[in-house]
Amino acid sequence: MNNEITFTEDTLAADPTVSFFSAPLPQHIQEEVKLAQEKQQRRKMAQKASEQVAEAIKAQTDLETAAATQMAMRQVDEELAEATQDELPRKRYERKITVGVDAMPIRNGVRHPRPGTKAYVFWKLYTELSKEQRSPVAFGDARPHIDNLGMNLNSARLEYAEWRKFFGVSGRVYTKEQIARRAAYAEGK
Structure with missing residues (x-):
């Protein structure tokens, strides 16, 4: 049986004066007890x-996150406000056009004009002249008809460009006169 008594840091830290023999502890043991107590205090x-640093970091992160979230929410609110101001009238306008009989086809990014509008008159003229010719009509060939209708020439040019875009007409479209001149020139060579 071992008669030695060992002291752990926990037993000594709990009460350094405790001794199994009511006698005072030797000096070297008292120093060990003091060192153990100081070591435990330093650990605490x-x-x-470290807990305070962790809490400070968490608080800082929470503040940064809250600030970033607040800024993002403000930005989203501003964008929504702008979008609703811009889109509400547009939605109402689109709804009027796309509902029921007024719904007109869209091709190549151009909407076909509704019947009864000035644009529709121009488009109908260009379409009829093209059917007669069996090829896209040139603006020069349609101009005498536009003059007879008494319509604005600038509006007619604009609608001609839209009509071409709608039907996918690209490149140069020659008038009947230009085609006849080219044919005569080719024969003369």
Whole structure:
């Protein structure tokens, strides 16, 4: 049986004066007890400091996150406000056009004009002249008809460009006169 008594840091830290023999502890043991107590205090202080640092970091992160979230929410609110101001009238306008009889086809990014509008008159003229010719009509060939209708020439040119875009007419479209001149020139060579 071993008669030696060992002291652990926990038993000594709990009460350094405790002895199994009511006699005072030797000097070297008292120093060990003091060192153990100081070591334990340093551990507790280090643990408290690390907890405080962790709490500060968490608080800082929470503040940054809250600030970033607040800024993002403000930006989203501003964008929504702008979008609703811009889109509400547009939605109402689109709804009027696309509902029921007024719904007109869209091709190549151009909407066909509704019947009864000035644009529809121009488009109908260009379409009829093209059917007669069996090829896209040139603006020069349609101009005498536009003059007879008494319509604005600038509006007619604009609608001609839209009509071409709608039907996918690209490149140069020659008038009947230009085609006849080219044919005569080719024969003369």
